[in-house]
Amino acid sequence: MDGNSSTPRITCAYLNQYVGKLVTVVGKVVQLRGEEATIDADGTIHAFLNREAHLSANNGVQLIGKVNPDLSIKVLSSIDLGQGVDYNLANAVVEVTHRYKPLFLYEN
Amino acid sequence: MAGQITQGALDAMFNDPDRAQQQFPVPILQCLQIKTLDSKNGGAGATERFRIVLSDLKNYVQCMMATQTNHLVHDGLLQRGCIVRLKQYQAQCLKGKNILIVLDLEVIQSLGCPEKMGDPQPLGSRSAEPAQNPNLGSTGFYGVKNEPTQDTKPQFPRQAPSRNTSAGQGSSTIYPIEGLSPFSHKWTIKARVTSKSDIKTWHKPSGEGKLFSVNFLDESGEIRATGFNDQVDQFYDLLQEGQVYYISTPCRVQLAKKQYSNLPNDYELTFERDTQIEKAEDQTSVPQVRFNFVNIQELQDVEKDATVDVIGVLKEVQEVTQIVAKNTQKPYDKRELTLVDNTGYSVRCTIWGKTATNFDAQPESIVALKGTKVSDFGGRSLSLLSSGTMAIDPDIPEAHHLKGWYDSSGRNNTFATHNNMQTLGGATGRKDDTKTISQVKEENLGTSEMPDYFSLKATVVFIKQDNFAYPGCRSEGCNKKVTDMLDGTWRCEKCQVSHDRPQYRYIMSINVNDHTGQLWLSCFDDTARIIMGKSADELMEMRENDETRLAAEFVQANCRKLNFSCRAKTDTFGEQQRVRYQVMSAAPLDYKMEGNKLNELINAYSQMGM
Numbered sequence: 001m002d003g004n005s006s007t008p009r010i011t012c013a014y015l016n017q018y019v020g021k022l023v024t025v026v027g028k029v030v031q032l033r034g035e036e037a038t039i040d041a042d043g044t045i046h047a048f049l050n051r052e053a054h055l056s057a058n059n060g061v062q063l064i065g066k067v068n069p070d071l072s073i074k075v076l077s078s079i080d081l082g083q084g085v086d087y088n089l090a091n092a093v094v095e096v097t098h099r100y101k102p103l104f105l106y107e108n
Numbered sequence: 109m110a111g112q113i114t115q116g117a118l119d120a121m122f123n124d125p126d127r128a129q130q131q132f133p134v135p136i137l138q139c140l141q142i143k144t145l146d147s148k149n150g151g152a153g154a155t156e157r158f159r160i161v162l163s164d165l166k167n168y169v170q171c172m173m174a175t176q177t178n179h180l181v182h183d184g185l186l187q188r189g190c191i192v193r194l195k196q197y198q199a200q201c202l203k204g205k206n207i208l209i210v211l212d213l214e215v216i217q218s219l220g221c222p223e224k225m226g227d228p229q230p231l232g233s234r235s236a237e238p239a240q241n242p243n244l245g246s247t248g249f250y251g252v253k254n255e256p257t258q259d260t261k262p263q264f265p266r267q268a269p270s271r272n273t274s275a276g277q278g279s280s281t282i283y284p285i286e287g288l289s290p291f292s293h294k295w296t297i298k299a300r301v302t303s304k305s306d307i308k309t310w311h312k313p314s315g316e317g318k319l320f321s322v323n324f325l326d327e328s329g330e331i332r333a334t335g336f337n338d339q340v341d342q343f344y345d346l347l348q349e350g351q352v353y354y355i356s357t358p359c360r361v362q363l364a365k366k367q368y369s370n371l372p373n374d375y376e377l378t379f380e381r382d383t384q385i386e387k388a389e390d391q392t393s394v395p396q397v398r399f400n401f402v403n404i405q406e407l408q409d410v411e412k413d414a415t416v417d418v419i420g421v422l423k424e425v426q427e428v429t430q431i432v433a434k435n436t437q438k439p440y441d442k443r444e445l446t447l448v449d450n451t452g453y454s455v456r457c458t459i460w461g462k463t464a465t466n467f468d469a470q471p472e473s474i475v476a477l478k479g480t481k482v483s484d485f486g487g488r489s490l491s492l493l494s495s496g497t498m499a500i501d502p503d504i505p506e507a508h509h510l511k512g513w514y515d516s517s518g519r520n521n522t523f524a525t526h527n528n529m530q531t532l533g534g535a536t537g538r539k540d541d542t543k544t545i546s547q548v549k550e551e552n553l554g555t556s557e558m559p560d561y562f563s564l565k566a567t568v569v570f571i572k573q574d575n576f577a578y579p580g581c582r583s584e585g586c587n588k589k590v591t592d593m594l595d596g597t598w599r600c601e602k603c604q605v606s607h608d609r610p611q612y613r614y615i616m617s618i619n620v621n622d623h624t625g626q627l628w629l630s631c632f633d634d635t636a637r638i639i640m641g642k643s644a645d646e647l648m649e650m651r652e653n654d655e656t657r658l659a660a661e662f663v664q665a666n667c668r669k670l671n672f673s674c675r676a677k678t679d680t681f682g683e684q685q686r687v688r689y690q691v692m693s694a695a696p697l698d699y700k701m702e703g704n705k706l707n708e709l710i711n712a713y714s715q716m717g718m
Contacts, residue, residue: 089700093703
């Protein structure tokens with residue numbers, strides 16, 4: 001990991017704040033179509049997957065990727081989280097991250 | 109015929125008993141009226157009582173017939189107007205009214221039943237009604253003991269402190285106990301001794317002495333009184349439990365030392381050398397016990413360690429068990445009861461000592477307890493104090509009320525308990541206060557007499573590797589350390605058995621950290637097994653055979669974050685006292701729950717404006 005950048009956790013609402021930046025998203029796989037996936041993270045996000053991604057529909061997933069200008073995500077790494085994901089908790093973490101930005105994010 | 113009547117007898121009987129004895133040994137009176145009294149709740153069920161008016165031509169007076177004279181009315185011998193010979197009687201003055209108790213009466217049949225003779229005036233104060241069996245109000249007193257005379261005296265209505273014409277204290281006014289304060293200089297109380305303690309002695313460098321204490325009760329309230337040294341000799345034998353006394357100044361009234369008493373009075377009395385204590389002639393006008401009941405549902409609002417009185421239907425009785433107090437090694441007898449009442453709640457109550465061993469009430473009887481301590485064990489539970497008392501099927505309105513309720517609907521009810529009441533921190537009762545390590549140290553948990561229980565979320569950072577287990581007995585239920593007899597056997601002294609190998613049990617010291625500090629905890633077999641993932645026997649074997657593997661096991665067990673349920677208490681090591689923290693149980697974290705807890709915590713902080 002770089003020493004001078006961070007990958008903040010976000011949900012759908014924060015996409016436009018981080019265009020062109022690296023972000024982390026936790027959400028549920030709604031639809032899978034080849035190399036594209038639709039993710040629900042407090043809103044719908046389009047994700048363009050890479051070779052290593054092995055996702056299953058209805059499972060939770062944590063994606064790390066770059067936000068495209070059209071607010072879709074180019075996925076660099078993905079982790080399948082299985083079934084028992086508490087999405088409310090995950091979203092709460094995102095809220096807290098943004099409320100207390102200095103604790104969680106590097107300001108360049 | 110008028111000449112037959114002993115005129116003036118009534119006046120003498122009430123105001124000059126000696127003259128009455130001389131002049132009118134057997135008064136002859138006319139019966140002006142007979143009335144039947146339907147007994148309300150005057151104790152003995154459906155006793156028929158008659159009240160009559162007797163006149164001596166000069167005066168008339170209300171009279172109560174003793175039940176042994178009832179036959180005269182039943183047989184029709186005693187009728188309005190007839191002349192009677194009063195063979196045995198008692199003259200009473202009740203609240204300023206004169207009442208005659210007729211113990212033995214003979215009707216002079218030959219004189220028939222003439223019309224009312226003369227123009228008799230009421231004797232003494234105008235009394236419209238005789239003393240009937242009054243309704244005992246719910247705030248009245250309970251269990252007035254009838255004096256062991258030949259008849260049952262009428263129940264006295266609740267007396268305000270009034271002048272008593274009975275012998276004893278002549279002129280001073282009787283104070284109510286509630287009225288006592290350090291500001292009252294001269295007073296007399298008339299009260300019953302509800303309990304008397306044994307003589308206690310103390311020996312301290314500052315001096316020695318002896319004391320005893322009693323609890324006094326009257327209609328207004330209760331107060332504790334103590335006598336020291338000389339007063340013990342003066343008064344200990346005089347004051348008997350259950351008897352009524354007049355106590356007068358000089359006698360000190362001081363602020364009560366609440367830790368020695370379960371009474372609600374702010375003040376308490378201390379006997380002095382000149383304190384007057386006299387046994388009262390009239391033992392009945394003072395109540396016997398005073399209850400202040402809390403119903404079982406209300407118990408949940410009562411604070412822990414408070415003292416209350418309760419009454420309930422006995423639902424369950426356990427056997428007497430004996431437990432040995434850890435600190436004093438004394439055995440105590442105890443018995444657990446379950447009480448229910450018409451609020452639909454049930455509560456467990458523990459009774460001790462003789463009360464427990466001699467307890468013989470049947471389920472479904474009414475039990476009233478005075479002086480129980482409320483604890484939050486299992487939600488709410490009660491323990492009868494040594495100074496408290498228990499009454500079975502007492503003759504008081506609440507008991508009758510409960511009996512009625514139980515017979516009609518209560519028997520088949522299911523009862524709620526306070527077990528699901530959340531005590532501080534969660535549903536598992538006392539063990540669930542989550543603390544950080546710094547809180548544990550700051551709050552000095554474990555330094556008081558009682559052990560403290562708390563929960564800790566922390567990471568294992570170091571496990572002590574020497575002496576992590578001891579050889580234990582293999583017998584079922586016995587974990588005592590066995591001695592190596594050096595001949596291949598291991599002997600357990602408690603079971604008197606030898607084993608060929610011991611069952612090693614963990615006794616492990618671990619150091620845990622959280623974001624606030626570090627703490628040494630000691631774990632027993634079951635917890636350590638969770639941490640290590642292996643049994644102590646396996647590890648001991650590894651120690652014998654493969655030391656490197658052993659080291660690896662410890663490394664692997666390290667750095668795990670767990671939820672520890674701990675107990676803190678102070679142990680004495682020779683001269684030093686140290687707080688030791690023992691793990692009762694350990695569990696891996698439920699991340700979701702923990703995450704949500706943290707979220708709530710954060711929200712709480714931000715609401716507070718941090």
